Amino acid sequence: MKEDKTYKDRRYRIDELRAKNEKMTSRQRTRMAINFEEPDRIPIDNWMVPEIKKRCMEYWGCESEEELLAFLGVDVRDNYGASYVGQEFKKYDDGTVDDLWGVRRKVVTYGKGTSHEGTFKEVSWSPLEHMKTVEEINTYTRWPSPDWWDYSKVKEDCAKWHPQYFVLNKGDRLDRTAQLKPMMYMRGIQQTFIDLAANPKIVECIRDHIINYFVNYNPKVFEAGAEEMDMFMMGDDMGGQQGPLVGPEMWKRYFAAGFRKYCDIAHKYGLKVMFHTCGDVYALIPLMIENGLDCLQSLQPTATNMDIKRLKKEFGKHLSFQGGMDIQQVLPLGTREDVKKMVKYAADNAKSGGGYIFGTSHNIQADTAIENVAALFEAYHEYGVY
Amino acid sequence: MSTLKQLAEYVEKGKIEEVSSLVQKLLGDNISADRIVSEGLVPGLDAIGEKYSKFECFVPELMVAAMAAQEALKVLRPKMSEGTLHKPMGTIVIGTVAGDVHDVGKNIVAMVLEGSGFKVIDLGVNVPAASFLKEVKYQEAEILALSSLYTPTRLAMKEIIQALKDQGIRDKIKVMVGGAPIDQAFCDLIGADGYAPDAPQAVKVAISLIQANK
Numbered sequence: 001m002k003e004d005k006t007y008k009d010r011r012y013r014i015d016e017l018r019a020k021n022e023k024m025t026s027r028q029r030t031r032m033a034i035n036f037e038e039p040d041r042i043p044i045d046n047w048m049v050p051e052i053k054k055r056c057m058e059y060w061g062c063e064s065e066e067e068l069l070a071f072l073g074v075d076v077r078d079n080y081g082a083s084y085v086g087q088e089f090k091k092y093d094d095g096t097v098d099d100l101w102g103v104r105r106k107v108v109t110y111g112k113g114t115s116h117e118g119t120f121k122e123v124s125w126s127p128l129e130h131m132k133t134v135e136e137i138n139t140y141t142r143w144p145s146p147d148w149w150d151y152s153k154v155k156e157d158c159a160k161w162h163p164q165y166f167v168l169n170k171g172d173r174l175d176r177t178a179q180l181k182p183m184m185y186m187r188g189i190q191q192t193f194i195d196l197a198a199n200p201k202i203v204e205c206i207r208d209h210i211i212n213y214f215v216n217y218n219p220k221v222f223e224a225g226a227e228e229m230d231m232f233m234m235g236d237d238m239g240g241q242q243g244p245l246v247g248p249e250m251w252k253r254y255f256a257a258g259f260r261k262y263c264d265i266a267h268k269y270g271l272k273v274m275f276h277t278c279g280d281v282y283a284l285i286p287l288m289i290e291n292g293l294d295c296l297q298s299l300q301p302t303a304t305n306m307d308i309k310r311l312k313k314e315f316g317k318h319l320s321f322q323g324g325m326d327i328q329q330v331l332p333l334g335t336r337e338d339v340k341k342m343v344k345y346a347a348d349n350a351k352s353g354g355g356y357i358f359g360t361s362h363n364i365q366a367d368t369a370i371e372n373v374a375a376l377f378e379a380y381h382e383y384g385v386y
Numbered sequence: 387m388s389t390l391k392q393l394a395e396y397v398e399k400g401k402i403e404e405v406s407s408l409v410q411k412l413l414g415d416n417i418s419a420d421r422i423v424s425e426g427l428v429p430g431l432d433a434i435g436e437k438y439s440k441f442e443c444f445v446p447e448l449m450v451a452a453m454a455a456q457e458a459l460k461v462l463r464p465k466m467s468e469g470t471l472h473k474p475m476g477t478i479v480i481g482t483v484a485g486d487v488h489d490v491g492k493n494i495v496a497m498v499l500e501g502s503g504f505k506v507i508d509l510g511v512n513v514p515a516a517s518f519l520k521e522v523k524y525q526e527a528e529i530l531a532l533s534s535l536y537t538p539t540r541l542a543m544k545e546i547i548q549a550l551k552d553q554g555i556r557d558k559i560k561v562m563v564g565g566a567p568i569d570q571a572f573c574d575l576i577g578a579d580g581y582a583p584d585a586p587q588a589v590k591v592a593i594s595l596i597q598a599n600k
Contacts, residue, residue: 108512110485110539118538122487189490194453197400197446240445241566242583247444279566283441302569328537328567333575367538 001071007061010374011071017381018073026075030166031230034272034295034320036354042347042384043075043166044377045322045359051118051366052373059370072377076357077161079154079169079229081221086148096124100175102142103127103185118366121174129188134205143209144175146217154225162228168274169221170233176276177218177234179258180246182210196246196254203254211258218265226269233297234262239279242304248283256291263292274322278362280304285311289318299323300361301330301342309349312356321350322357325376331360332367336375343379351386358384390417390425397430397501398437400450402457409458419465423503427455427462431501435586445494448585452494455501474505476596479521480531481509482565483542488535491565495531498585499592515546522550522559528596529560531588532578537567544576560595564588 001007021041024032029039046069048056053065062068069077089098096104104125110118131137158167171177174185183206184192195203222232238244238251246254263273274295275288282305285296296319299306308324324346325331330338343358350356358380364373387395389412396404412422434451437443478499482492489511500506507525509517522530530550534540543563550556560579563572573581580595582588 108485108487110536112485114541190449190493193446193449193490195446197450198402243441243444245445247441250444250446302567329569329571332537333572365537367541 002061011060013378021385026165030075033354038354038386042351043357044380045076045357046074047360047363049363049366052364055370075166076168077165079158079167081171082149082151085150100144101186123185126188128186129191134201137205144213146220151220151224158225158228167229168231168233169229177214178236179207179255180236222269231272231274232266233274235276238277239281244281244284251284260291280306295320297322298361301326302328308346312350320355323359323361325360327360327362331372339372339375340379344383347383393426394430397454398433400454402454405454405458419462427501452497456497475503476528477505477525478529478531479507479527481513482511482533484514486534486536486539487511492533495585495588502589515549531562534565540567
């Protein structure tokens with residue numbers, strides 16, 4: 001940490017609140033919360049795009065990402081699972097590169113030349129998009145294999161955070177345990193929606209290939225390192241800004257069984273299960289609880305029906321929550337006061353009886369001012385105390 | 387059930403093949419393309435839009451209904467221009483703004499607008515401001531509809547509105563905005579004319595903007 005006065009002054013508020021409020025390790029705190037007990041303060045998780053991480057490090061004088069997380073009082077540490085040792089992903093002349101599923105991706109830059117410039121890897125070609133039959137899809141040979149991974153370092157990767165921190169096994173964003181998302185990558189989003197309504201056999205075929213991969217991959221990860229993990233996270237975007245992308249009947253028909261399998265495997269290894277989804281999934285929550293979910297992540301407040309107060313009231317006895325901080329309007333466009341108000345609202349309505357972890361509804365995006373990020377973390381420490 | 391009602395039902399249920407063959411039959415029976423659109427496609431899309439807004443159906447069902455209407459329009463549109471009675475309800479230039487390559491939501495909106503009788507020119511994704519401006523002038527469009535999914539890219543909408551002002555054509559065109567990070571407050575903030583949270587409501591907003599302009 002840089003010790004110049006400017007940085008020390010900027011860090012003062014958070015340092016002061018933490019010294020006053022914290023009475024246990026991050027791991028103890030977070031485990032209590034997800035077991036519906038009240039710890040010393042609401043635990044904190046952190047999702048940021050790399051551009052924001054960099055800006056935060058500069059602002060608070062942190063010399064590494066870990067220094068930043070430790071300073072901010074972030075209680076959760078991420079584990080990305082096994083290391084990829086399969087064949088090198090094929091690169092094409094047009095600049096695209098294969099991913100794990102044989103989907104060609106290219107790096108897209110947004111906000112070029114502005115303060116919020118950033119990049120992400122977009123799908124540029126979906127290998128199954130133009131296939132017409134189940135037979136054709138079954139001829140596809142690029143399904144990933146659990147043999148493409150080296151599991152030997154999982155345990156030590158997690159153990160380095162234990163016992164201090166709460167370890168969340170979440171996988172890489174593009175390889176995260178899911179059903180619908182890989183289908184959308186491989187088949188194209190639009191074609192997937194059409195299939196869901198009109199081609200059930202194709203949906204079931206692709207879905208089964210996807211499930212087959214994860215139910216073989218995940219046990220190997222857990223076998224290697226579950227004793228040093230606390231929670232397993234899967235992620236599948238099932239929600240739109242206004243209502244779920246697929247309805248409860250469709251979810252039951254296509255996704256409930258796979259969801260349950262994923263949860264059961266993690267539970268067998270003693271891990272809690274977190275599920276990330278953007279958007280409004282209110283109508284699906286009872287089904288998710290019924291099929292084994294412990295913690296719902298994101299709680300996008302600008303989506304309809306995702307008000308944390310209501311969710312806590314209706315589902316808080318059976319489900320814990322992580323998220324609820326708005327990255328679409330309040331963080332990029334609001335004032336510091338708006339940010340503080342948002343944090344206070346979530347704390348007031350979700351902290352009772354444990355079962356809540358602070359977090360943003362997705363990565364804090366590059367269009368967010370550092371002052372608002374600072375306000376967010378200061379408010380976490382101010383309002384999170386029990 | 388009348389055949390046009392049957393067509394509306396097929397559209398609502400997204401039965402693409404049935405819609406196509408029934409449209410052929412109706413044309414064979416000398417029903418005008420204009421009537422097939424207004425009494426078959428539009429009520430079908432209205433019905434699915436109504437269900438969608440009540441959470442009785444979801445994106446997959448809305449998508450196949452819009453596609454069924456779009457397929458039918460491929461056959462009907464050339465015939466519609468034959469009649470002097472029929473003119474499109476208005477011309478809309480639509481696209482996803484620069485830096486953003488998400489197109490599914492925008493495609494559904496374009497399909498539903500088209501199915502509801504608008505002439506829609508879809509410029510695709512990652513569309514620079516200059517391309518929107520050029521197309522709006524060339525098409526003499528009444529509405530420019532802008533989409534983004536990613537929060538930082540939505541700022542491009544503001545730049546496009548500024549460019550319309552700079553070129554002196556801001557008062558000649560209505561600007562509609564939509565996409566996950568967009569809401570009425572953002573619409574007001576950047577000085578756009580209308581916001582719709584989904585495709586069925588985009589139709590309503592587009593109609594009211596066109597009427598306001600008359």
